[in-house]
Amino acid sequence: MSASEDIALIGWGAISGQVAQMLADRAAPVRIVAVGVRDASRARDVPDGAKVIDDPDALAGTGATLVVEAAGRASVDPWGSAALEMGADFVVSSTSAFVDDAVLARLRGLAQANGARILIPPGALGGVDALSAAARMGLDSVTHIVTKPAAAWAGTAAEGLCDLHGLTTPCTFFEGTARAAADAFPQNANVAVISSLAGLGLDRTRVALVADPGAAHNTHRIEAAGTFGRMLVELENHPLPGNPKSSAMTALNLVRLIENRVSGLVI
Numbered sequence: 001m002s003a004s005e006d007i008a009l010i011g012w013g014a015i016s017g018q019v020a021q022m023l024a025d026r027a028a029p030v031r032i033v034a035v036g037v038r039d040a041s042r043a044r045d046v047p048d049g050a051k052v053i054d055d056p057d058a059l060a061g062t063g064a065t066l067v068v069e070a071a072g073r074a075s076v077d078p079w080g081s082a083a084l085e086m087g088a089d090f091v092v093s094s095t096s097a098f099v100d101d102a103v104l105a106r107l108r109g110l111a112q113a114n115g116a117r118i119l120i121p122p123g124a125l126g127g128v129d130a131l132s133a134a135a136r137m138g139l140d141s142v143t144h145i146v147t148k149p150a151a152a153w154a155g156t157a158a159e160g161l162c163d164l165h166g167l168t169t170p171c172t173f174f175e176g177t178a179r180a181a182a183d184a185f186p187q188n189a190n191v192a193v194i195s196s197l198a199g200l201g202l203d204r205t206r207v208a209l210v211a212d213p214g215a216a217h218n219t220h221r222i223e224a225a226g227t228f229g230r231m232l233v234e235l236e237n238h239p240l241p242g243n244p245k246s247s248a249m250t251a252l253n254l255v256r257l258i259e260n261r262v263s264g265l266v267i
C-alpha cells in the first residue's frame, strides 16, 4: 500500500472529469500530476497542478506512479507502453484494444519486464469478481447482453444495422462473440472484453447488443453457468451527463480502484 499516489489521467472527457471531481470531493490522498490528451492546446479546466501532455514519452517526466486510461481504443497501446516502460501500473478502460491479442501480449511483456501491472477494473460492470472466481473451476457458458437507449448508439455502426431514430421497440442489432462486439463497437462494448477476460475468453463469450428507444439506462445483464453453479447479474446504470454512451459506474469503479491503492482496507 502507498500512503499517496501520483496519478496521470489519460483522456480528459466524461469519465476522467468525473473521477477527478470525485477524488477531490472525497479528499482522497492522491495527486493528479498529469492529464494526457491528443492536443494539449485544447485541454481546458484540468486539475490544479496537473501537467497537460500530448506525447506518451512525456509521461516519464511527470513522476506518475499510476496511469489511468479513459480515452479510447487507440490510446491504449502508446500510453500503456509508456506507462509500463517507466514501471507505473496501467489501468485500462478502453479494453476493446485487447481484441487484438498481440496488443495485450506486448503490454503484458512490458509489465513483466518492468515490475509493473496492467489493471482492468470492472468498468461499467459489477459481479466481475464472482465471474473471475467461478472461471477458476470451469465455466460452461457466459452471455452478456448490453442494452442502451437508442441515442447512445448514435455515431456507431449500429446506425447501419437498425433505424435508430425511428425505433418503437428494442432492436437487437448484434449477436456474436465478445471479440467481434468490442471490435465493431469500441465506444460502447469495452465491457464485453472485461466479462470475457474474467470468464470464458473473447471467442466463447456470447454478446448481444440492443438499442431500446424506451430505455433510460445502460443495462448490463451477465448470465454464467459452470461447475460453481449459476449466476445472473444485472445493472441498470445511469449514463454520465458528459457522454450518454458511458455509464457512471465506469468512473465509480475507477475511483474505487484508486482509493483501494491508498487504503489499509481493500473492498
Ligand SMILES: NC(=O)C1=CN([C@@H]2O[C@H](COP(=O)(O)OP(=O)(O)OC[C@H]3O[C@@H](n4cnc5c(N)ncnc54)[C@H](OP(=O)(O)O)[C@@H]3O)[C@@H](O)[C@H]2O)C=CC1
Pocket (backbone or CB within 6 Å): 010, 011, 012, 013, 014, 015, 016, 036, 037, 038, 039, 070, 071, 072, 073, 074, 075, 092, 093, 094, 095, 122, 123, 124, 125, 186, 187, 188, 190, 191, 194, 242, 243, 245, 246, 247, 250
Ligand atoms: N470499461 C468500460 O466499462 C468503459 C470504457 N469506456 C472507454 O472509456 C473511453 C472514454 O470514455 P468517456 O470519458 O466517456 O469519453 P469522452 O469522449 O467523454 O472522452 C474521451 C477523452 O479522451 C480523449 N482521447 C481520445 N483519444 C485519445 C488518445 N488517443 N490519446 C489521448 N486522449 C484521447 C478525448 O480527447 P479529444 O477527442 O478531445 O481529442 C477526450 O478528452 C471510451 O472511449 C471507451 O473506450 C467507456 C465506458 C465504459
Ligand SMILES: O=C([O-])CC(=O)C(=O)O
Pocket (backbone or CB within 6 Å): 123, 124, 186, 187, 188, 189, 190, 191, 192, 218, 237, 245, 246, 247, 248, 250
Ligand atoms: O458504459 C457502459 O455502459 C459500457 C460502455 O460504454 C463500454 O463498455 O464501452
